[in-house]
Amino acid sequence: MRMTEITLSEATPVDGYGPGFFRVAGEVFDGPILVTATSARGWGGYDDPAPLLALVGEVDVLFIGTGAETAHMPAALRDRLHEAGLGVEAMNSPAACRTYNVLLSEGRRVALAALPV
Template sequence: MRLNEVIYSDAVPVEAYGPGFFRIGGRAVNGPLCLSGRGVEPWGGFDDSATLLSFVGQVDVLFLGTGSEITHLPPALRNLLDAAGLGVEVMNSPSACRTYNVLLSEGRRVALAVLPV
């Protein structure tokens, strides 16, 4: 088996997560957050559409983690993101973190918005 070191060029990956926190760049960040090439940003959850809309034109896809379990986005938020042309993939937060890290390692233009588990 051949192992290769993964190099993240323009953003940092999610290193770990646990009850109420994510570890990014060696430090714990509590609560919901957004992560992209811009860095770590606080996110106010489903009521904070402005932070999500700030990714329009900057990323190809936004991975949205809904916590421990996958849930549907509120219809108004889904409609707003669709109308803005932002590609959104909704999944539970552990899956969103893993998917974000993989696509980030491939050099893709991605962002992550996650609720803690």
């Protein structure tokens, strides 16, 4: 596997989250989010796979935050992302945010797609 480092000054960390929202790099987002090292935006949830598929080749791992509880993501979405070559790890959103931030701080090519708690 080829690893590509990012410059930490470009990084977009998750600063916090609460009922129905996330705070990313100081900006508040209501509802589901998609965060990469360089940007954050709203995401349409499991029914919106296109922005996730657009990450193929840009990130090594996509963390899926499943909300307050750990849950399985829809099998069709998981299979589609795996077939496209995107590494996917699903966990509850708080754990996904923490894991994303840690790997981002290490310069890893990661992204986060998360449902609010």
